[in-house]
Amino acid sequence: MALQNFEFCNPTRIVFGKQTIQQLDKLIPEASKILIVIGGGSVRKNGTLDEVEQALGKRSFAVFEGIEPNPTFETAMLAVEKIRKENFDFVLGVGGGSVMDACKFIAGAVKYQGDTWDIVLSGGEKITQVIPFGFVPTLPATGSEMNSGGVISRKSTFDKLPIHSSLLFPLFSIWDPTKTYSLPKRQVANGIVDAFIHTVEQYITYSVNACVQDRFAEGLLLTLIEEGPKTLENPEDYEARANFIWAATMALNGLISTGVPSDWATHMIGHELTILYGIDHGQTLAIILPSLLNEMRNDKRSKLLQYGRRVWGIEHQDEEKIIDEAIAKTRAFFESLGIKTHLRDYGVDDSAVDKVVEQLQRHNLTALGERKNITPEVSRRIVEASL
Numbered sequence: 001m002a003l004q005n006f007e008f009c010n011p012t013r014i015v016f017g018k019q020t021i022q023q024l025d026k027l028i029p030e031a032s033k034i035l036i037v038i039g040g041g042s043v044r045k046n047g048t049l050d051e052v053e054q055a056l057g058k059r060s061f062a063v064f065e066g067i068e069p070n071p072t073f074e075t076a077m078l079a080v081e082k083i084r085k086e087n088f089d090f091v092l093g094v095g096g097g098s099v100m101d102a103c104k105f106i107a108g109a110v111k112y113q114g115d116t117w118d119i120v121l122s123g124g125e126k127i128t129q130v131i132p133f134g135f136v137p138t139l140p141a142t143g144s145e146m147n148s149g150g151v152i153s154r155k156s157t158f159d160k161l162p163i164h165s166s167l168l169f170p171l172f173s174i175w176d177p178t179k180t181y182s183l184p185k186r187q188v189a190n191g192i193v194d195a196f197i198h199t200v201e202q203y204i205t206y207s208v209n210a211c212v213q214d215r216f217a218e219g220l221l222l223t224l225i226e227e228g229p230k231t232l233e234n235p236e237d238y239e240a241r242a243n244f245i246w247a248a249t250m251a252l253n254g255l256i257s258t259g260v261p262s263d264w265a266t267h268m269i270g271h272e273l274t275i276l277y278g279i280d281h282g283q284t285l286a287i288i289l290p291s292l293l294n295e296m297r298n299d300k301r302s303k304l305l306q307y308g309r310r311v312w313g314i315e316h317q318d319e320e321k322i323i324d325e326a327i328a329k330t331r332a333f334f335e336s337l338g339i340k341t342h343l344r345d346y347g348v349d350d351s352a353v354d355k356v357v358e359q360l361q362r363h364n365l366t367a368l369g370e371r372k373n374i375t376p377e378v379s380r381r382i383v384e385a386s387l
């Protein structure tokens with residue numbers, strides 16, 4: 001099999017390094033009226049917001065605070081209403097993936113005529129116009145800083161759904177690794193797992209002989225395995241943190257998915273666990289991925305063998321042993337970062353199985369995976385094996 005046809009375009013400008021936030025001034029169009037969007041206040045405490053405000057100098061801006069982890073439609077709509085009422089024309093997200101995703105929805109919803117929840121139900125297809133937006137990310141994990149996707153939740157209806165649109169690439173993202181030093185260990189570990197699994201979902205599928213993408217993916221996985229523990233242990237080791245951040249961004253900016261199949265089933269099942277039980281995004285992925293790889297081991301056979309050999313250096317005569325060991329090492333890596341990999345570790349019992357399967361059916365997520373053969377019955381087995 002050969003590389004599939006593809007088109008690749010990533011228009012986001014990345015500015016990376018220490019003391020780069022001051023460049024905001026030249027990145028945002030001069031006459032803009034800016035709404036800065038933040039989360040629960042971590043960027044106030046660690047000085048990032050101060051630096052952003054200083055960089056904006058005499059420009060016209062206001063701050064919208066309160067985007068929650070796993071950002072909700074309800075809160076994002078408050079920002080949309082503020083923008084409509086006060087005529088802001090630039091959105092600047094300062095925070096983690098939740099803030100960035102909320103900003104994408106906000107930017108696409110401001111000019112939307114009609115019920116804005118339809119934007120989410122359409123998976124982002126209904127977005128036809130956005131107001132410009134850029135980011136100062138403070139948490140490496142999601143890749144939202146350089147991709148065109150987002151995930152929005154609605155608490156009242158137990159929905160957590162992805163949106164995508166070519167209009168949702170940020171204009172720029174300014175990555176100053178020092179602004180992530182204040183992250184709690186749990187968030188750093190979540191971020192390492194999220195980036196690792198993004199890579200796996202675009203790599204462990206079936207082979208299309210994509211030499212470049214495979215080597216990129218393996219490079220990212222090896223970087224996360226090597227630098228992840230260092231950056232968790234020593235948050236202010238700039239070299240390790242910078243490598244981790246760039247790996248997380250590159251893991252989901254479209255580059256390694258060019259021309260290859262992908263399998264987002266771990267994410268889709270994980271979203272249901274977050275909306276049902278409030279488990280962190282990264283944790284849900286660490287719970288589901290090992291069971292999914294095991295369940296789909298025949299379909300993913302050649303890539304699992306490649307992953308075992310090239311990423312974990314496993315050699316055996318017996319191919320089944322290579323696959324078993326590769327999955328065991330993946331689980332052990334997550335656990336070594338402090339991320340538990342079973343539902344029972346989070347106080348969730350076997351009643352979760354029916355609930356997750358019902359949610360997947362309600363969201364029409366009934367043909368997942370690179371071959372679209374992860375049916376609700378297969379998802380059921382995966383969740384059962386994750387208990």
Ligand SMILES: NC(=O)c1ccc[n+]([C@@H]2O[C@H](COP(=O)([O-])OP(=O)(O)OC[C@H]3O[C@@H](n4cnc5c(N)ncnc54)[C@H](O)[C@@H]3O)[C@@H](O)[C@H]2O)c1
Pocket residue numbers: 039040041042043046068069070071095096097098099101138139140141142143144147149150151179180181182183184187190191194252281
């Ligand atoms: N857009 C995408 O492509 C994509 C991909 C994967 C996941 N997601 C979504 O992103 C969300 C998760 O984002 P996330 O993992 O970046 O976490 P997050 O943005 O939810 O942040 C987690 C916590 O870390 C805090 N925080 C952020 N930066 C900090 C800092 N520098 N210091 C101290 N605390 C800080 C936040 O206030 C928050 O309490 C989920 O909703 C997930 O589904 C999006």
